[in-house]
Amino acid sequence: MKRTSIATVCLSGSLTEKLTAAARAGFDGVEIFENDLLASPLTPEEIRARCADLGLRIELYQPMRDVEAVPHEVFTANLRRARHKFDLMRRLGADTVLVCSSVSPLALDDDGLAAEQLAELAGLARESGVRVAYEALAWGRHVNTYDHAWRIVEAAGHPALGTCLDSFHILSRGSDPRGIAEIPGEKIFFLQLADAPLPAMDVLQWSRHHRCFPGQGGLDVAGLLRHVLDAGYGGPLSLEVFNDVHRQADAGSTAVDAHRSLLLLQEAAGTAELPPPAVPTAVAFAELRTPDAEPVTALLRALGFTRTARHRGKPVDLWERGEARILVNTAAPDRREGTRLAAIGLACPDPAAAARRAEALHAPVLPRRRAPEDAPLDAVAAPDGTQLFLLATGESQLPDWRGDFTGLPDVPEPARGTRVDHLALTQPWHHFDEATLFLRGVLGLDAQESVDLADPYGLRRSRAVASADGSVRIALTVGAAPADETVHAAHIALATDDVVAAARAFRAAGGRLLRVPGNYHDDLAARFEFAEGELETYRDLGILYDRDAGGAFRHCYTETVGRVFFELVQRDPGHQGYGAANAPVRLAAQHTGRLLH
Template sequence: MRTSIATVCLSGTLEDKLRACAAAGFDGVEIFEQDLVVSPSSPEQIRSLAAGLGLTLDLYQPFRDFEGVTEDLLAENLRRAEAKFRLMNRMGIDTMLVCSNVATATVDDDAVAAAQLRRMGELAARYGIRLAYEALAWGRFVSDFEHAWRIVEMADHPNVGTCLDSFHILSRRWDPEAIEKIPAEKIFFVQLADAPELSMDVLSWSRHYRVFPGEGAFDLVRFMGHLVRSGYDGPVSLEIFNDVFRQAAEERTAVDAMRSLIRLAERTSIHLQEEGNGLGTMELATLPGVGEPLGFNFAEVKAGDPEHIRTLLYQLGFTSLGQHRTKQVELWAQNGVRMIINSQQADGMSPGISAVGLDVPDAPAAASRALQLKATPVTRRSQANEEVLQVVAAPDGTEIFLCQAEPAGPGWMSEFGGGTTVPAPGSITAIDHVNLSQPWQHFDEAVLFYESTLALSPRPSVEVPSPMGLVRSQVMHSSDGAVRIALNIAPLVFDGAGDGSGYPQHVAFACSDLVSVARTAVARGLEFLPVPENYYEDLEARFGLDQAFLATLRELNLLYDRDADGEFLHFYTATIGNVFFEVVERRTGYEGYGAPNAPVRLAAQYQGSRA
């Protein structure tokens, strides 16, 4: 599959955009007219730069408001078009996107539109240019891709074909199956965009809220399936109008874009194989198949001064298994739950979650897949006799260790010593979930990363009120719930929320007896995150709890939730730096996260930050 991307997707100058696209691995680009108009580089210089970067210039766009006009206006439109054809020759671009008329069409007659497109095609042929006619979803007379194809068919000119844009088709709920009825040689170009489900006018939806494939709600796999079966084998390009993407670093956005196309190609290939009714001629990417993560291997907190983190872990029943023999890294454990405290190159650094280790069925395959999906590899210093671990960086910078699942426990544990040799046999039994804050402008990127590289599935996102604004949260999880990673967008008013680094994150531990863990923690001096009395009065009103049980919740600052599947008890520690811990007890089939209690936690943390 030949990949392309419109320069309108990215921030920066045209030259910056070309370099970012090449670095991300795209085959070509669409030149958005405004990017060229404002560039100080000549068309010849842009052509030379693209060639030097190994990029083809696949499309010049957009040419607006051509057909369905009076004869006088048509003459002006042809003059305008010829000027662009000469420009395209200078750039070496042979295809122009012609959008269905929105502003100047006054003749609602397909025969007239076809005749005018044919005249444009005749002019374009003199310059070796092809015209890809696209139905805009808000076109005055032509808004349906099948309608656009009928006009192209009537125009009956070898230089006039159609452009298919997934947004214009799927936003209007048109059935993409009709793509297969269009001759492949008359599909001159294809543009892809995903989008969230929103209730708004389609123009605003298109101009501001498009996202990359896999980051929205459109069924692009089915769309691509029909496209492949049509026999089309030209560029598959991204055209994303998104205010956030055009403010973010172009290199990062380009990588996110390329990852989305690679993942879409893989999903389309699987879809076509499952349907078994034709694969077409387009070559689709294949990636190493990986199973879901089997569980958490460890979580890591990095801190310049780790004393407070050590104290919290001790109060929760963890024991120290000593320090790494060559690094400033400590291992703490309870049963099979492992926590790393990393003090390397951390002078003056506030505590925060820096890494998560995941047990996977095949670590080399998982690492290979992540790298092919454009994940950034992370190299950690190790000695010859130390275990080599596969590590990649998540979009927020958290290091993800892909650890080979070992029934007897990870081999790297033997590299630690000097502490207690046997983990404490307390009530904490697993890492239940890890909560990571995300920069607001890269939230969709993070969801796609965890879904595509780690085979985690997104649960529906929720919004939780806090004194600082709404917090959007989305959980990525394995099918059995052994791995749960909650992604939160920090409120913009929060100090440091521009990159997500200042917003608290946490590790939640699962236990078999929360009250026992809480009493042990109290005995060891733990100060819980305080819960107001108003909460317990509301709890009593909502659930009618036994008074003795309610008294225990009050005494230990425990929180409670219940749904049709079971009960949920949990408590939080105070925040140290940028991290805190949660302990949870799930009873029977409860699968949530105590969302009704999140505002209590957020309000208490807000009060604590102001103390």
């Protein structure tokens, strides 16, 4: 396992808080960002001592900007500035400084001058026991690719001058990382790692606001890491992530997420082994916690669920319809939160192995009170607090947890043909990327690309993760919107073979379906061809429709109870989506709160 490091700019809070969070998360070292040091009341010596007490090594001090390829009088001033920096680093105990390629309008397009001045800077640094790591910024005025920066370092030929490779700067420009093999490993002084989604925007804006930890974006950071390690790099794997969310979120949870990303990155690069994932094979149950069971049970009855069992020692009822199972828990809920999705049961082939992987990735098994006769179920907490129970499957594919429930007298056999198609979880604003990495890394689910959904009050991001066969699907969403329980709710999507029949049965049983504006169905008529009377049926029942190369997707929504609602889904076998094209209509309808009786 490689040594790990994180730049203090990745975390929120004071420098002391950042150092503490990094140490607790398991990092070996830190990059000290200059702004953090300047704002700290601690002296460089006190910061050095604090790091030593926490077991952290100061791997890098950064950044020095606009140093090279400048007129003589400007470079003279730069050397004066550098002397102060190098003296500070000596007091701090840092031996490597990051020098970014110049963005100054005074910089000259002259590689020879850049090499000459960087060699002189490195000579001054060496007198103070410091090395200079030269990095190409993706938006550098004249030097903006790693191979260009390396050519300048090579031409300078100074032992105290090397290069810093940054995955974002390399991959955001589409540079080929295979060229890293041409750089001697001992001349790669530092490696900074970051991922990012793949939006179309200015690279500087992209870098300053939208970087994320490896595995949370769309860049091939693992592939780049393999090239760097193959070149012989022996330094730490360090994260440098500029992200508006991280700057506001709790430093402790961000640091844990960051360290988890490096563990998974090393696994992906083939340089470290973790307990293998035990990918879940089914959603065994969804648990609703509520202060008032009546609205929930009325909704479940209308959906065709039957109360089949009750926990032997807890106020928890089991409701079933086919393969779909809902637990209704009334044990001391928080009335302020109302009804909410509190836990998910996931059937997996080896729960113990899944728990070992979770613990290796900083997601320890939750303590749980249980009676001696209760099944020993392991659960881990997702970033948003949802409990994920890891359940064994037997020959019948029914999880052992059902042995904790006793049957109710005179209960009819539940209706067949229904299962959970997917779960949709609305994430707190600061947990969206963390949740994606958690579900990918801990559970071994695959992630689709994120999409933006139009909400009446702004944009919402959505990203789905799923098992390869689609037996477990979880859609994550986040977005700024008013404090409206309807749009901040989780929902449970139930698969059915006939959504029209299911919607009619639900309505006949007293259920209320979300009212969809007539303009939506008018537009459907322009976009798709339907059989005679089909579109009128969809309009009457509020059924939404989408189609892709894999087939059609028909779905409708129930009323919202507390922070939970249900979706009825008829999915053609080849359709892989979740109705994203219809989400703006659904969100707007939920905002207005109009329901069809």
